[in-house]
Amino acid sequence: MIRRVLLCPPTYFEVRDVKNPYMKDGAAIDHAKAQQQWEALRSALKSSGVEVETIDPVKDLEDMVFSANQVFVGYHPRLGNFIVPSEMRHVSRQREVPYYVDWFRRRGYYVMSLNLYGECLEGHGDLLWQPDRSKIWAGYGFRSTERAIGKFSEAMAQLDIPVIPLRLMDEHFYHLDTSLCPLNDDAALIYAGAFSTEAVAKLRRGWKRIHELTREEASQFMGNGVVAGGKYITPRITDNLERILAHENLQPVVVETSEFEKSGGSLFCMKCVLA
Ligand code: ARG
Numbered sequence: 001m002i003r004r005v006l007l008c009p010p011t012y013f014e015v016r017d018v019k020n021p022y023m024k025d026g027a028a029i030d031h032a033k034a035q036q037q038w039e040a041l042r043s044a045l046k047s048s049g050v051e052v053e054t055i056d057p058v059k060d061l062e063d064m065v066f067s068a069n070q071v072f073v074g075y076h077p078r079l080g081n082f083i084v085p086s087e088m089r090h091v092s093r094q095r096e097v098p099y100y101v102d103w104f105r106r107r108g109y110y111v112m113s114l115n116l117y118g119e120c121l122e123g124h125g126d127l128l129w130q131p132d133r134s135k136i137w138a139g140y141g142f143r144s145t146e147r148a149i150g151k152f153s154e155a156m157a158q159l160d161i162p163v164i165p166l167r168l169m170d171e172h173f174y175h176l177d178t179s180l181c182p183l184n185d186d187a188a189l190i191y192a193g194a195f196s197t198e199a200v201a202k203l204r205r206g207w208k209r210i211h212e213l214t215r216e217e218a219s220q221f222m223g224n225g226v227v228a229g230g231k232y233i234t235p236r237i238t239d240n241l242e243r244i245l246a247h248e249n250l251q252p253v254v255v256e257t258s259e260f261e262k263s264g265g266s267l268f269c270m271k272c273v274l275a
Contacts, residue, residue, distance in 0.1 A: 001131050001184070002228050004051040004274040006067050006103070007042060010034045014062040015263050019090050020142075020174050022264035034259035038065070041233070041267060044255050048229035053274065055103045061096050066265045067272040068124040068177065069093070070100035072152075073109075075133070075275040076159045082110040082275075084152065086123040089143050100272075109275075114155055119148035124272060125175035127152070130206075132185045136161060137206075139176025141168035164206065166199035172219055177268045181223045183232070183248045187211060189225075191218030211244040221257065221266035235266050 013034055015027040042052055057064055071083040083104045088094045105111055114121070121127075126144040128137045136156060138149045146165065153163035166176065170193060173179040179194030186208040192200050193215055204210055213223050222241050225234035232250040234241065235257045245252050257266040 002050055002226070002273045004053060005045060005271040006053050006055060006274055007038070007045075007271055008055050008065050008067045009057050010038045010065040010260075011057040012059050012062055013065045013259070013263070016062050017090065017092060019093075020264035021172050022261060024262070027262045029259050029262065037255065037257055037259055038270070040255045041257075041270060044231075044233045044253050045226070045228060045271070048231045048233070048253075050228050055100065058096075058099055061092075061099070063093055063263065064096045064099070065260070066125075066263075066269040067100070068269045069122050069175075070097045071104060071272070072121075072123050072127050073104075073272060073275050074129075074159075074161075076161070078159070079110045079112075081108065082112050084112050084114060084121070084123075084155070087116045087118070087120050087148065088122060089120040112155060114148075114151050116148050116151060119145045119151065121145075121148040121152055122175065125177055125269065128176055128180060128182060129273075130185070131182050134162075135206075136163045137176065137180060137182075137203075138163050138165050139168050139180070140165060142171055142174035164202055166202060167196040168194055168199075169196050170194050174264070175269070178221065178224055179218055181225060181227070181268065183211070183227055183245075183250060187248050189213060189223050189244065191215060191223055194218065209248075211247070214240065217241060221261060224266040224268040226267050226271060233267055235261070 122143040126139040173194035179191040181189040188207045191213045
């Protein structure tokens with residue numbers, strides 16, 4: 001399903017301002033451990049057959065390691081590879097976006113800038129492709145706003161790509177990638193408590209098989225894994241998750257992310273899938 005990803009080394013990673021319920025003011029990061037965990041993710045990706053590219057980390061951009069958020073990456077026969085730059089909710093993170101846009105522009109990606117007029121859109125934190133690229137699932141409520149998702153949907157409609165908005169209800173699951181993880185074209189992992197009733201109904205209609213994580217599992221980022229080469233790279237495993245993965249013919253690979261969880265992120269957030 002994924003062939004190439006973009007990672008950002010955690011050189012300047014810190015917890016500074018509190019942006020989500022997992023972040024504690026002044027939480028100490030074990031930098032050696034963060035580096036090891038990031039390297040373990042890189043090796044797990046490589047051994048699953050994924051090509052890994054990196055972007056240079058920038059001093060004082062402490063969340064730049066979460067490369068899923070700064071742009072949305074797509075491909076369209078008319079445009080070729082394209083990105084939609086994010087409008088991050090937090091000022092500290094807005095500064096990351098130009099570095100990422102520049103990285104993609106230099107590699108020939110078409111930059112589709114939306115006029116969001118202060119509405120927020122947070123890339124693949126909230127925008128998830130259906131694996132066959134037939135549609136995009138879009139979360140809103142905490143980071144991306146409903147209006148920004150509306151603007152994004154209009155832009156995608158011009159490319160004939162449907163966008164399905166999903167309202168998020170629980171701030172512990174502030175990004176869609178904490179409570180929805182597509183496993184293949186038929187099956188997804190969800191934490192239903194993160195969504196509005198209507199959003200749960202849309203998810204049930206949209207997938208042949210919905211597998212549910214418990215709140216405990218989802219808040220430990222077990223729904224924030226990476227599917228690659230027949231594997232599910234996850235920060236931890238339970239019997240429930242193990243059964244689900246076996247059912248979908250995925251082999252679990254555990255890569256710990258304790259340091260990044262102090263910032264409210266795990267494996268899915270730490271990579272950007274390249275077109
Ligand atoms: N500290 C970061 C933030 O609050 C974590 C981002 C996690 N990324 C994600 N795609 N869920 O913005």
